[in-house]
Amino acid sequence: MLISDLKHGPSETVVAELHDYPEWHRQRQRYGVWIIPVNDSPLLDYIEATQRQLADLLHPSQQRQPHLTLFVCGFEQPVHVADDDFSPTQLHDQIESLQRLRGATCSLALGAPDSFATAAFIPVMDPSAQLTLWRNALEGAANEVRQAVYVPHITLGLYKRKATADELRQRLREIDAPSMSLRISQLHYATYDARLHFGPLETQQVISLECA
Numbered sequence: 001m002l003i004s005d006l007k008h009g010p011s012e013t014v015v016a017e018l019h020d021y022p023e024w025h026r027q028r029q030r031y032g033v034w035i036i037p038v039n040d041s042p043l044l045d046y047i048e049a050t051q052r053q054l055a056d057l058l059h060p061s062q063q064r065q066p067h068l069t070l071f072v073c074g075f076e077q078p079v080h081v082a083d084d085d086f087s088p089t090q091l092h093d094q095i096e097s098l099q100r101l102r103g104a105t106c107s108l109a110l111g112a113p114d115s116f117a118t119a120a121f122i123p124v125m126d127p128s129a130q131l132t133l134w135r136n137a138l139e140g141a142a143n144e145v146r147q148a149v150y151v152p153h154i155t156l157g158l159y160k161r162k163a164t165a166d167e168l169r170q171r172l173r174e175i176d177a178p179s180m181s182l183r184i185s186q187l188h189y190a191t192y193d194a195r196l197h198f199g200p201l202e203t204q205q206v207i208s209l210e211c212a
Contacts, residue, residue: 001116001117002114002115002116002151003114003115003116003117003165003168003169003172004114004115004169004172009165010116010117010165011164011165012117012162012163012164012165013057013115013117013118013159013161013162013163013168014117014118014159014162015159015160015161015162016059016118016119016158016159016160016197018059018197024194025075025194025195028075028076028077028085028194029075029076029193029194029195030075030076030191030192030193030194031073031074031075031076031191031192031193031194032073032074032075032076032086032091032189032190032191032204033069033070033071033072033073033189033190033191033192033201034069034070034071034073034094034134034138034187034188034189034190035067035068035069035070035187035188035189035190035201036067036068036070036182036184036186036187036188037065037066037067037186037188037203038065038066038067038068038154038182039183040180040183042180043066043110043178043180043182044066046178046180047066047122047154047156050113050122050156050175051156051157053171053174053175054120054156054157054171054175056161057120057157057159057160057161057163057168057171058120058156058157058158058159058160059157059158059159059160059197059198060157060198061157061158061197061198062198063196063198063199063200064192064198064199064200064201065200065201066154066155067154067188067201068124068152068153068154068182069155070131070134070135070138070187071134071135071138071139071144072144072145072146073086073090073091073094073142073144073145073189074086074142074145075194076191080142083143083145084145086142090141090142091189091205093140093141093142094137094138094141094142094189095189095205095207096141097137097138097140097141098134098137098138098187098207099207100137101133101134101137102207102208102209102210103209103210104209104210105183105184105185105209105210106128106130106183106184106209107181107182107183107184108124108125108126108130108131108152108181108182108184109124109125109127109181109182110122110123110124110125110154110177110178110180110181110182111123111124111125111177112172112175112176112177112178113156113172113175113177114153114172115168115172116151118158118159119155119156119157119158119159120155120156120157120159120168120172121153121154121155121156122153122154122156122178123151123152123153124152124153124154124182125152126152130184131152134187135150154182158197184209185208185209186206186207186208186209187206187207187209188201188203188205188206188207189203189204189205189206190202190203190204191204
């Protein structure tokens with residue numbers, strides 16, 4: 001549910017508790033995701049400026065590179081046992097599926113900042129369903145670890161204090177929508193330390209797209 005949804009959206013933000021969650025990772029160390037990294041300087045500058053405007057609300061996350069999450073794979077394990085395990089065989093099959101779909105580079109439009117109850121973000125528009133095409137290819141090799149409907153976005157930060165929906169909507173209205181788009185030339189499979197909320201993403205595999 002989105003803060004911008006006046007009828008069904010959350011009434012306030014949810015504060016993120018930044019501590020280890022051993023009941024979640026169960027001593028599994030690396031968590032895998034497919035991402036689209038943000039590399040363009042103008043968009044990075046916009047993200048940093050927006051984070052500064054919301055700094056009193058958001059946990060700082062300097063180590064985590066801005067990105068769009070394309071597909072959540074799960075905990076890297078030698079074999080797939082638990083529902084949220086992700087094996088080398090599944091990764092191999094996903095890479096083959098994406099390589100068969102490797103098309104031209106593309107750009108996706110960005111919307112004005114919005115928010116879930118837990119995090120502020122920049123919406124990413126996908127009118128031609130390019131993200132859906134990639135996600136379907138990835139899902140053919142592994143079930144995604146997901147508890148909510150996929151909403152393409154670039155996360156700005158998790159909340160460190162509560163704010164009412166009215167307060168947050170007012171704050172977001174004061175921020176100009178981005179004038180640039182998200183340019184996509186590569187898809188990355190990356191992992192992070194499951195014990196760290198904002199640990200750095202480490203790229204393990206890269207699918208390079210062809211020039212348009």
